[in-house]
Amino acid sequence: MSGYALTGLDSKVAVVTGAGRRRSIGRPIAIALARAGCDVVLTGTGRDPADYPDDEKAVGWRDIESVADEVRAEGRKALPVVSDVADAVAVQELVAVTVAELGRVDIVVNNAGAAKGADRVPVVDLDVDEWLKVININLNGTFLMSKYFARRMMEQGDGGSIVNISSIAGKALAPNTAAYASSKAGIQALTASMSGEVGAAGIRVNAICPGIIDTFRMDDLGRGEGWDELVATRIPLGRAGTGDDVAHQVVYLCSDQGAWISGQSYTVDGGTLPGR
Numbered sequence: 001m002s003g004y005a006l007t008g009l010d011s012k013v014a015v016v017t018g019a020g021r022r023r024s025i026g027r028p029i030a031i032a033l034a035r036a037g038c039d040v041v042l043t044g045t046g047r048d049p050a051d052y053p054d055d056e057k058a059v060g061w062r063d064i065e066s067v068a069d070e071v072r073a074e075g076r077k078a079l080p081v082v083s084d085v086a087d088a089v090a091v092q093e094l095v096a097v098t099v100a101e102l103g104r105v106d107i108v109v110n111n112a113g114a115a116k117g118a119d120r121v122p123v124v125d126l127d128v129d130e131w132l133k134v135i136n137i138n139l140n141g142t143f144l145m146s147k148y149f150a151r152r153m154m155e156q157g158d159g160g161s162i163v164n165i166s167s168i169a170g171k172a173l174a175p176n177t178a179a180y181a182s183s184k185a186g187i188q189a190l191t192a193s194m195s196g197e198v199g200a201a202g203i204r205v206n207a208i209c210p211g212i213i214d215t216f217r218m219d220d221l222g223r224g225e226g227w228d229e230l231v232a233t234r235i236p237l238g239r240a241g242t243g244d245d246v247a248h249q250v251v252y253l254c255s256d257q258g259a260w261i262s263g264q265s266y267t268v269d270g271g272t273l274p275g276r
Helices: 026-035 054-058 066-075 088-102 128-156 178-201 218-222 225-234 243-254
Strands: 014-016 039-044 078-082 107-111 158-165 204-212 265-268
Touching: 014 026, 014 088, 014 158, 026 039, 026 066, 026 107, 026 243, 039 066, 039 088, 039 265, 066 078, 066 178, 078 088, 088 265, 107 128, 128 178, 158 178, 158 243, 178 204, 204 243, 218 225, 243 265
Parallel strands: 014 039, 014 107, 039 078, 107 158, 158 204, 204 265
Antiparallel strands: none
């Protein structure tokens, strides 16, 4: 039999935050890890179904419960948990329920992020509460998840992998994105610093910085001629990314084949931001 297979993921337990959206990055990550052999804990905020986008309503989407069904369809265990990554108590409870139900934790993917909002304005016009909301969910949430789950991994003594979903916004640092860009640049700094602290315990910490990914977060731009022009002018490889493009990188970083990689922030953007 020919081919090259990633190894080391069978029967591992992975936690993926922000995993409930149908058109997203979190859902493909969860499914890819399940296909690679992982049991998966899926977290979401418990969205009101009345706020679901039309495409989710049309198919009777059930947020993390629907993704849990897809994980189980791959033959793996799924544990959907409503949780708030920005709440230290909630994160510690998530660690406890993960261990109680699945016995351990091996992989954490910090994907939860603040929704696009009124933060995309100049700093002088940026509402303090909008700044804090973005920082609390994106950066503080990644910190809390990394802190408490890494503690558990260290207690287990078997190593592990943390993958933080950042963004090329944390490298491009464009005007009118101060809250979002700061949160994502902070994630990259957290990734690098923490990797040097937990490496001796066999825990790897890396970040992925996606570019333009065709998910619900881009719906404010619409689709059609304007979208096609954006893709053609911004992305050298000529297409927007998909959640699967990010998921493939996550699985690699968590596999045996990625075992000597830590402290890195990988740009996955079709060539949009070369050299960084």
